[in-house]
Amino acid sequence: MTITAEHEEFRRQLRRMAESRIKPHAAAVDEDARLPSEAIEAFGTLSLCGLPFPESLGGGGGDLLSQILAVEEVARVCGSSSLVLLISWAALTPLAWFGSPALQRLIVPDVCAGRHGASFCLTEPGGGSDLRGIKTRAERTADGWRLEGRKRFISNVGWSHWYAVLARTGPKSFGVFMVHRDDPGFSIGHHERKMGMRGSPTGDLIFENCVLPEGRVVGDAEQGHSYMIQALTYTRPLVSAQALGLAQGALDEAVLYTSTREQFGTPVSEFQMVRGMAADMAIAVEASRALLYRTVEVVAEANDDRARSFASMAKTLCSDTAMKVTVDAVQLHGGYGYIKDYPVERMMRDAKVSQIWEGTNQIQRLLVAKHLYQRPPRA
Numbered sequence: 001m002t003i004t005a006e007h008e009e010f011r012r013q014l015r016r017m018a019e020s021r022i023k024p025h026a027a028a029v030d031e032d033a034r035l036p037s038e039a040i041e042a043f044g045t046l047s048l049c050g051l052p053f054p055e056s057l058g059g060g061g062g063d064l065l066s067q068i069l070a071v072e073e074v075a076r077v078c079g080s081s082s083l084v085l086l087i088s089w090a091a092l093t094p095l096a097w098f099g100s101p102a103l104q105r106l107i108v109p110d111v112c113a114g115r116h117g118a119s120f121c122l123t124e125p126g127g128g129s130d131l132r133g134i135k136t137r138a139e140r141t142a143d144g145w146r147l148e149g150r151k152r153f154i155s156n157v158g159w160s161h162w163y164a165v166l167a168r169t170g171p172k173s174f175g176v177f178m179v180h181r182d183d184p185g186f187s188i189g190h191h192e193r194k195m196g197m198r199g200s201p202t203g204d205l206i207f208e209n210c211v212l213p214e215g216r217v218v219g220d221a222e223q224g225h226s227y228m229i230q231a232l233t234y235t236r237p238l239v240s241a242q243a244l245g246l247a248q249g250a251l252d253e254a255v256l257y258t259s260t261r262e263q264f265g266t267p268v269s270e271f272q273m274v275r276g277m278a279a280d281m282a283i284a285v286e287a288s289r290a291l292l293y294r295t296v297e298v299v300a301e302a303n304d305d306r307a308r309s310f311a312s313m314a315k316t317l318c319s320d321t322a323m324k325v326t327v328d329a330v331q332l333h334g335g336y337g338y339i340k341d342y343p344v345e346r347m348m349r350d351a352k353v354s355q356i357w358e359g360t361n362q363i364q365r366l367l368v369a370k371h372l373y374q375r376p377p378r379a
């Protein structure tokens with residue numbers, strides 16, 4: 001894929017902003033499990049909150065590659081900050097593509113301005129892999145909808161004003177509903193205590209006789225599953241970029257540390273086994289980046305089965321790379337890799353969830369294989 005000079009300049013701006021305004025607070029955000037408020041403020045300097053959305057709604061009209069670069073560079077220094085950013089984008093994707101203009105105008109401009117956050121709500125206590133098995137129900141009332149059910153593991157819970165909720169509208173049909181945190185019958189359940197990504201709150205949503213006006217359904221109330229599948233084809237590359245950013249950050253830290261740490265009277269970077277590990281880390285990072293950027297091209301051509309397969313491949317490779325590279329970065333720091341004075345232990349904890357969310361990597365492999373066997377190559 002061709003990276004334009006404009007994209008390169010954008011990456012430089014992102015790198016400067018992330019290094020100066022987000023990185024200094026990343027350890028405290030993780031330690032205190034608090035929102036990355038400094039990062040949220042810094043996003044405003046490059047208008048990142050609205051980057052994917054049309055200018056008519058207050059957004060920046062940025063292409064997918066620009067979004068990827070933004071997530072990558074923020075995640076390189078702070079996984080939690082990148083999560084807060086990308087979850088709002090993911091949550092508004094079905095609305096931006098399929099929602100009514102009135103519903104878009106109600107929600108999108110405040111998110112673009114950084115005044116409001118949004119959450120993407122699929123998973124339930126009964127499971128996350130089987131999307132068609134969800135139990136949250138939406139029933140028509142005389143003048144709108146009533147939601148009943150519960151969602152689990154929802155990122156940015158509490159901070160978000162808006163929740164894009166997939167709910168069952170019939171035995172085989174689903175709708176996406178935009179729920180505001182002040183809507184009657186909506187409440188937030190317990191918060192999870194997590195291994196990583198501790199700066200983004202995660203928790204349950206409860207819908208008990210939650211009453212919504214008619215206009216809060218996104219597009220067709222029977223097409224929600226299809227909307228979400230299409231949105232995931234676009235959001236999986238964002239999650240991949242986050243994993244890639246974590247891997248790049250860990251690689252950079254490992255190279256820096258091994259260049260200065262001395263043993264046997266010489267920097268440990270002089271030892272061949274250390275150099276070999278660093279080289280393998282760099283190879284994995286660049287291979288992941290190449291597949292992700294290729295995926296961006298494929299997704300831009302058409303949001304079809306092929307694009308879905310690419311999105312799953314990129315998500316799997318980037319997150320497996322993030323896990324491996326962050327573990328190796330800890331190894332290359334020796335004992336210091338295991339303590340909190342160095343960022344690599346946080347990066348390792350943050351990386352793990354990238355193999356689990358947006359569909360586990362087992363599910364991604366099933367999707368890739370399904371596409372392969374749909375059209376087996378002819379002899």
Ligand SMILES: Cc1cc2nc3c(=O)[nH]c(=O)nc-3n(C[C@H](O)[C@H](O)[C@H](O)COP(=O)(O)OP(=O)(O)OC[C@H]3O[C@@H](n4cnc5c(N)ncnc54)[C@H](O)[C@@H]3O)c2cc1C
Binds near residue numbers: 153
């Ligand atoms: C920190 C965090 C934040 C999250 N944020 C969000 C969010 O914002 N919004 C949201 O909707 N969800 C979110 N999730 C939920 C996440 O997407 C789910 O946890 C994930 O999809 C897996 O679902 P599950 O936990 O129910 O596991 P299960 O579906 O119960 O899976 C358990 C195990 O079985 C495997 N498995 C299941 N089915 C198959 C199969 N057919 N073949 C092979 N293996 C299979 C899985 O890969 C997994 O290893 C978040 C999760 C975490 C931990």
